[in-house]
Amino acid sequence: MSARSDAHGPAREVHGRAALLEVRGLTKRFGGLVAVDGVDFSVAPHEMVGLIGPNGAGKSTLVKLIMGILRPDAGSIRFKGRELRGLPPWEIVNLGVAGTFQNTRPFRRLPIIANVMVPCLAPRARRRGEWVKRIEAKARDALEFAGISDLALEPAYQLSHGELKRLEIARAIATEPELLILDEPFGGLNPTESDLLAKSIRRLYKGGRFGRLHSEGMAMIIIDHKLSYLLRIVDRVLVMHFGRLIASGTPEEIVRHPEVVEAYLGREEEARA
Ligand code: ADP
Ligand code: MG
Numbered sequence: 001m002s003a004r005s006d007a008h009g010p011a012r013e014v015h016g017r018a019a020l021l022e023v024r025g026l027t028k029r030f031g032g033l034v035a036v037d038g039v040d041f042s043v044a045p046h047e048m049v050g051l052i053g054p055n056g057a058g059k060s061t062l063v064k065l066i067m068g069i070l071r072p073d074a075g076s077i078r079f080k081g082r083e084l085r086g087l088p089p090w091e092i093v094n095l096g097v098a099g100t101f102q103n104t105r106p107f108r109r110l111p112i113i114a115n116v117m118v119p120c121l122a123p124r125a126r127r128r129g130e131w132v133k134r135i136e137a138k139a140r141d142a143l144e145f146a147g148i149s150d151l152a153l154e155p156a157y158q159l160s161h162g163e164l165k166r167l168e169i170a171r172a173i174a175t176e177p178e179l180l181i182l183d184e185p186f187g188g189l190n191p192t193e194s195d196l197l198a199k200s201i202r203r204l205y206k207g208g209r210f211g212r213l214h215s216e217g218m219a220m221i222i223i224d225h226k227l228s229y230l231l232r233i234v235d236r237v238l239v240m241h242f243g244r245l246i247a248s249g250t251p252e253e254i255v256r257h258p259e260v261v262e263a264y265l266g267r268e269e270e271a272r273a
Contacts, residue, residue, distance in 0.1 A: 048235045052254075100165075116143060148170065236249065
């Protein structure tokens with residue numbers, strides 16, 4: 001089965017490879033509202049997937065379910081064959097999934113460098129015998145990568161919105177994830193900042209060594225409304241509407257998909273007009 005149609009069918013494989021992430025029947029209710037409604041999709045190793053949909057479609061809720069911030073009412077989330085459902089967020093980070101959230105929530109009084117070190121102090125890192133010095137070095141490399149190393153000793157409350165977005169990415173990549181999930185990374189960024197971020201994302205995706213950090217090339221799920229950036233950098237796009245996945249395809253297929261145009265792109269055109 002091709003990755004293109006896996007929004008609706010069982011896809012144990014994506015592009016002929018075993019899936020890195022496999023989400024099946026994922027459901028989350030808030031009272032009477034079904035925010036995520038029986039969602040099925042897979043992400044292959046080293047695949048860059050975009051997730052779009054109108055406000056309130058359930059995108060951020062889906063991310064929080066994968067990251068263990070919210071508990072699903074039904075369904076499964078397998079990462080490299082292992083069930084994530086029910087695991088606490090730090091164990092999910094240990095297994096190699098890291099994310100940034102739509103609303104940035106740093107430790108406001110801690111220096112930037114400490115904000116980046118905290119997620120690296122998880123058991124996986126300790127088991128590897130990494131000392132605080134080594135974690136600090138990695139955190140510095142992550143800040144360097146995110147372009148905010150000159151702010152390492154500033155408290156987080158001093159940062160601008162664009163800098164906070166970059167701090168979030170530094171925090172996520174310092175844990176050296178295999179799957180990186182970015183919830184609206186371009187939100188509130190100006191065009192110059194957005195261009196820089198798009199380039200950084202491409203570099204992470206291609207992999208390589210960033211100082212002491214090493215990446216084989218991360219798989220990513222990127223949510224954003226800025227389709228001009230998103231559609232340029234992803235391999236495949238999933239579209240959510242009222243909690244359901246309504247389409248999956250290449251960027252070219254998605255912009256022509258009737259339901260997508262109706263549910264989402266139509267409105268975006270109106271907004272631009
Ligand atoms: P998106 O990220 O696609 O804009 P969300 O996942 O944030 O959408 O929200 C999906 C729906 O779930 C919305 O109707 C939203 O109001 C609702 N929702 C999100 N979080 C909560 C919550 N903690 N409690 C109640 N309703 C929520
Ligand atoms: Mg959201």
